[in-house]
Amino acid sequence: MIALDIATVLFLNQSSLLAGAAVFMIARQRRSSSSGFGTLAAAFSLQGLGAVLASFGEQAMLPETVWTLGSLTLGMVGHGLLVLGMERLRSGRPPRVWRLLAVYPIPFWIAGWLTAFHLDNQLRATLFHLNAALCLLAASRIVARLRRVEPLPSCLPLEAVLAFSGLSFLLGAGVIAFVPDFVPWLALEFFVQILVNFTIAVLIYSVATDRAERKLALMAELDSLTGIGNRRWLDKMLPSRLSPGDAVFCIDLDHFKRINDRFGHATGDTVLVAVAATLRNLKRPDDVLARMGGEEFLLFLPELRTSDTPSVAERIREAIQAIPFQHQGTALGVTASIGVAQVVRVGETWPDLVHAADMALYDAKREGRNRVAYAPRVSQELIPA
Structure with a gap:
């Protein structure tokens, strides 16, 4: 020793x-x-x-x-x-x-x-x-x-x-x-x-x-207001490759600027926080939710069955519409337009999928808001084996 x-x-x-x-x-x-x-x-x-x-x-x-x-x-x-x-x-x-x-x-x-x-x-x-x-x-x-x-x-x-x-x-x-x-x-x-x-x-x-x-x-x-992920966090959470069935919901609140102008930004912030909490409660454990800025949210749903996509999107739209917002006794009718795009073939990229969902969102806005619009789908006959 x-x-x-x-x-x-x-x-x-x-x-x-x-x-x-x-x-x-x-x-x-x-x-x-x-x-x-x-x-x-x-x-x-x-x-x-x-x-x-x-x-x-x-x-x-x-x-x-x-x-x-x-x-x-x-x-x-x-x-x-x-x-x-x-x-x-x-x-x-x-x-x-x-x-x-x-x-x-x-x-x-x-x-x-x-x-x-x-x-x-x-x-x-x-x-x-x-x-x-x-x-x-x-x-x-x-x-x-x-x-x-x-x-x-x-x-x-x-x-x-x-x-x-x-x-x-x-x-x-x-x-x-x-x-x-x-x-x-x-x-x-x-x-x-x-x-x-x-x-x-x-x-x-x-x-x-x-x-x-x-x-x-x-x-x-993280978004400091709502506590959900931001664009940077979203980039880290996305899979390296998309699979058939993966879906993107672009969710934008209707006439949100009017709420800020009429009731003030504090009320607008309250609306954003409540909508983010509603989306967080509705999503599945593996789904990815992020605030893209302003009043726009993005929800990525991996391997969502095509037959379930419309019902999921409608449930989200209805849940946002049902949030009981009030300001000094005045009811606030908050609605959202949703653009949906879904992967239908191997090889699709994330930018293309988000762009397709954005285009569908613009369609929902043009068609009167408070509705869901879907990006065009490629025919199943064209999907390579």
Whole structure:
């Protein structure tokens, strides 16, 4: 086994914890307070201060009762705050039981006053390691929950490092409990934890950065008013090749400018939001809905049966007409014209399909609005085998 000086290793471990706390404090100043960085900074600070307190005690600079129970308390609360900080990073809010952390050390203080267990180095170190293992494994589980909802690139490495750190502390507890000369093993373990501390700080910051970048990308691809996709998002969601049956509905609200001019743009926005919600509720899970701009929406329906196309289009038109819009007691009659185009042969392209649906939409407008018009279909006899 590699021979390591325990005093040097513990000093470096303190430094890594305090350096991690400084990173989190800087990150907190640059990001929102709900990101959990303040709590994580407190977690690393308490762990680092606990280690410093233990170092002073080992050099007989503090009374034994003070540094033993003090370092144990700071370490246990620090690891508890790590769990709290990870939950705030995941959900933006602390868990419901976070207030229990304030009374968490009290049973150990009472036990220390009654039994003086903290003066036993082996027992105190075992309890510290078990608490650290439990908290780190809990933090790893929190990151796993985050990864299931937001598959960010940094989540899996962070989850693995937290789990590895927890298992390392668990192994260390076993070594301390059952190996008489555990100090060399302890030096090796804390040497590993030095690397882990730096890695955890870097990966947590990376997770926050990944989330911010993902949010910006999502904002760039979603319509800010209605919450559905925009043109850019639509381009990403379309299949690389169209198949027979794929259909496009171009949906345009009738006389929408009159609504804006007569009732104001706020009322017009309300109409757009309600229509988008109606379309979202009517579409199938695999259908793609986007706002193309203004009062125009596009709905892509993959592999729609030709016999179902008219009934689906009519159901959408009727649903929009049935939305109960009112403005200061005045009913607003909102209707939509729909142009429909459907793939009938292999090799058709997306621009051609959208153009055909647009032309059908213009036909619906010319024919009186509040109706569905269909692009001409190629005869089935001309479809190549």
